[in-house]
Amino acid sequence: MNFVFFSPHFPANGADFCDRLKKAGATVLGIGDAPYDALDGKLKQALSEYYRVADMEDYEPVFRAIGHFIQKWGRIDRFESLNEHWLELEANIRTDFNIYGTKLDFVKNLKRKSRMRAFFRKSGVETIAQRKCSDRAGAMTFIRRVGYPVVVKPDSGSGASNTFKISNAKELDQFFRDKPEDVTFVMEQFIEGLVVTYDGLINRDGEVVLAASHRYDQSVMDVVNKDRHMSYTCFPRIRPVVEEAGRKILKAFDVRERFFHIELFETRDDRIIALEVNMRPPAPG
Secondary structure (H helix, E strand, O other): OEEEEEOOOOOOOHHHHHHHHHHOOOEEEEEEOOOHHHOOHHHHHHEEEEEEOOOOOOHHHHHHHHHHHHHHHOOOOEEEOOOHHHHHHHHHHHHHHOOOOOOHHHHHHHHEHHHHHHHHHHHOOOEOOEEEOOOHHHHHHHHHHHOOOEEEEEOEOOOOOOOEEEOOHHHHHHHHHHOOOOOOEEEEEOOOEEEEEEEEEEOOOOOEEEEEOEEEOOOHHHHHHOOOOOOEEEOOOOOHHHHHHHHHHHHHHOOOOEEEEEEEEEEOOOOEEEEEEEOOOOOOO
16 A cells, blocks of 8 residues: 655654554655654654655645655555645545545535534534624524524634634624634534534444544633633543434544544533534544
8 A cells, every 4th residue: 555644744643653554564655844854763764755845735746746656656545644734635636646535525524614514414413503604684693593692613624713702792793893804704503511522533434443532621712712721531431422423423424434533512401412523533622
């Protein structure tokens, strides 16, 4: 197997993945922006070749790197970074070179929160009321239905950056005055509860081979916006209701041969509500 690992140097645990891939018999090829001499010793030992690009956000050099690898090593079997930031670039490369894995026609379902909801509904797991937030009139229509407070967040993206809780008309007006024009936002009903996760690894046959569950001690939105510290608990056993919801969501998205990180709200009255799906190794936060 020829496995191209994109950004093998960051996060640092990429070196461990590359090391195990080599020990499993794969030819591991790396693409990154760090100088070769700056790479971790274990990573250097694992890589059969490293191709440095000046800017990893620039698609053309990455495209040329894959062309070089194919010419030298033959067909590329996998292209992965295990980093949510590169999800769309990965899909572009897999589409252009017909490499196994998530292609461009599906990646927007994972990047856009508005598209995720269709799959949550398909799964049968309760989900949060949501609406595209393009103007104040539409926002007020939604707020009249669900009431204050509400949460606004970018439709595309991961994490809690540019995510805000709006509790009254004054804060709503402030949001529409300040929001970037080039960013599409969604508005969601505010749910009182904590995030609980279903994390793990699923194989190419759609079977979960590793799973874990964590609960955050507070809102990620508050951690980001108020510069707080956050802790989390890793449970020795996964609650059956969390595992059931997680497996239903994986089936609805038809996730295969990927790490997954599914975020759910656990409310005070013990409801489990789908929040977000990320395709990356389990890592709370």
